[in-house]
Amino acid sequence: MSGGLLVAGTTSDAGKSVVTAGICRWLVRRGVKVAPFKAQNMSLNSFVTREGAEIGRAQAMQAQAARVEPTALMNPVLLKPGSDRSSQVVLMGKPVGEMSARGYHGGRQEALLGTVTDCLEQLRSTYDAVICEGAGSPAEINLRRTDIVNMGIARAARFPVLVVGDIDRGGVFASFFGTTALLSGEDQSLVAGYLVNKFRGDVSLLEPGLDMLYGLTGRRTYGVLPYAHGLGIDEEDGLRVSLRGAVRESVVAPPHGEDVLRVAVCAVPLMSNFTDVDALAAEPGVVVRFVDRAEELADADLVIVPGTRGTVKALAWLRERGLADALVRRAAEGRPVLGICGGFQVLGERIEDEVESRAGVVDGLGVLPVRIRFDRDKTLARPVGSALGEPVEGYEIHHGVADVRGGEPFLDGCRVGAVWGTHWHGSLESDAFRRRFLVEVARAAGRRFVPAPDTSFGVLREEQLDRLGDLVEEHADTDALWGLIEGGAPAGLPFVPPGAPSVPGDVGAGGPESRGAAPDPAPQSPEGLDFAGPADATPQGLEIGRPETQGKAPRPQGPDGADVHVDEEAL
Numbered sequence: 001m002s003g004g005l006l007v008a009g010t011t012s013d014a015g016k017s018v019v020t021a022g023i024c025r026w027l028v029r030r031g032v033k034v035a036p037f038k039a040q041n042m043s044l045n046s047f048v049t050r051e052g053a054e055i056g057r058a059q060a061m062q063a064q065a066a067r068v069e070p071t072a073l074m075n076p077v078l079l080k081p082g083s084d085r086s087s088q089v090v091l092m093g094k095p096v097g098e099m100s101a102r103g104y105h106g107g108r109q110e111a112l113l114g115t116v117t118d119c120l121e122q123l124r125s126t127y128d129a130v131i132c133e134g135a136g137s138p139a140e141i142n143l144r145r146t147d148i149v150n151m152g153i154a155r156a157a158r159f160p161v162l163v164v165g166d167i168d169r170g171g172v173f174a175s176f177f178g179t180t181a182l183l184s185g186e187d188q189s190l191v192a193g194y195l196v197n198k199f200r201g202d203v204s205l206l207e208p209g210l211d212m213l214y215g216l217t218g219r220r221t222y223g224v225l226p227y228a229h230g231l232g233i234d235e236e237d238g239l240r241v242s243l244r245g246a247v248r249e250s251v252v253a254p255p256h257g258e259d260v261l262r263v264a265v266c267a268v269p270l271m272s273n274f275t276d277v278d279a280l281a282a283e284p285g286v287v288v289r290f291v292d293r294a295e296e297l298a299d300a301d302l303v304i305v306p307g308t309r310g311t312v313k314a315l316a317w318l319r320e321r322g323l324a325d326a327l328v329r330r331a332a333e334g335r336p337v338l339g340i341c342g343g344f345q346v347l348g349e350r351i352e353d354e355v356e357s358r359a360g361v362v363d364g365l366g367v368l369p370v371r372i373r374f375d376r377d378k379t380l381a382r383p384v385g386s387a388l389g390e391p392v393e394g395y396e397i398h399h400g401v402a403d404v405r406g407g408e409p410f411l412d413g414c415r416v417g418a419v420w421g422t423h424w425h426g427s428l429e430s431d432a433f434r435r436r437f438l439v440e441v442a443r444a445a446g447r448r449f450v451p452a453p454d455t456s457f458g459v460l461r462e463e464q465l466d467r468l469g470d471l472v473e474e475h476a477d478t479d480a481l482w483g484l485i486e487g488g489a490p491a492g493l494p495f496v497p498p499g500a501p502s503v504p505g506d507v508g509a510g511g512p513e514s515r516g517a518a519p520d521p522a523p524q525s526p527e528g529l530d531f532a533g534p535a536d537a538t539p540q541g542l543e544i545g546r547p548e549t550q551g552k553a554p555r556p557q558g559p560d561g562a563d564v565h566v567d568e569e570a571l
Contacts, residue, residue, distance in 0.1 A: 053093020223476025255285025305343030
């Protein structure tokens, strides 16, 4: 078996995703064949692999950092929130039903541990190293007994754990200490040390605190990563900006033409794949903002209605805030609007939904001649085509089936005047198509905007991933990190009291070796796993016990041409 590491965090959004990506890029640059892994992910930002499996977008980004093809093995369980209390469960890349948080943690999550550990074993049999990302915090003491993504997977694989803390939020020393002190003795024995993220200033001023932390915990800090502006890396489980903030923290470059182009993205509820607009934000002279008020559309040259996990809910939200009327007025005035996936569905004439919201027939905004019917089967695809005379690639993730009844063809949707609609995510990452689309938008908006002729979104993304690798290589003790990956957690790490709280029914709870310890995470059969919702929400005959029963697609090829066995969170 190969070596590995679990990157945990003191909180959600501590930087686990980008640190994992940075470690992957650092390793692959030194010739290590590495793969990312996240056992369970909660995210509305997802991606479709070449074999048609849906996984978290962050794991696809990490696979790119590792220079390997993303597969379902890298994220076997994906939870896609549909409300505050329930999520769609995607297992091995395919949806298997809806489940409440209470139901998921009431035993169903534990039943997936066998699937998760088998996926990790397959990756370990193929790669030199596997870098795992945790979820939330490993010290969620209310969820530890059913954990399959933090210490549960670390103990199953005997992986050392590196805890990442965001010092920009403050309280990082208390967070490191408290995270460690709330774990059982068995779990603590795998916590090798810490990594400080987003530090601003003189590192020498931090060193006395790091020394004191070592004295308190017996664990070293493996690096202090500086705050890096404008990374533009795919996020996992939430907006990296406020709803009315700019997409990027810094201007990429001045406009190539005389005018800038202003893009307003409606921040609809349950917004999914908002990374679609990153390629626009990478264009010199394009300013992208998320908005939630009708008056903010007035000076926008292009308004985007993005994807959403709740199309009917998003439609009601647009109407409540006056954004729906503003969009209809824009369409009538010939001002540009782009609807993507759920946003495309909203712009149509009618939505028939007995699956997602079960609202029945609902009138859309009526600016595109399209009728939508929700199907229980989810479309997961990687389409390739052309539009506006340029080649385009994208990916599809939707239950809605579009019946296009007019307009000009546009990808799988249509165009009427200056209103475009498509189910395709990621189309704007196709450079020539994006430039042509922006020319059309600028003409309709009356702007003297000219796209830069040489902007390559793929090149920019590679540069950002290299920046992550540089951060790890220059600001972390890479020799020590490699020692963890290859050899595991150091022996003799001290117990930090008090340890995990005792749970009624625990055997031997109370001492440092077993205080509040969860049961040994041996693989368990997922038989009997059931999901909330209609009886037919779970496909008939679905086998979810082991990943090898899932993959029917051809195996992707590794960088050396050999077959590989691969296809921001806990509730």
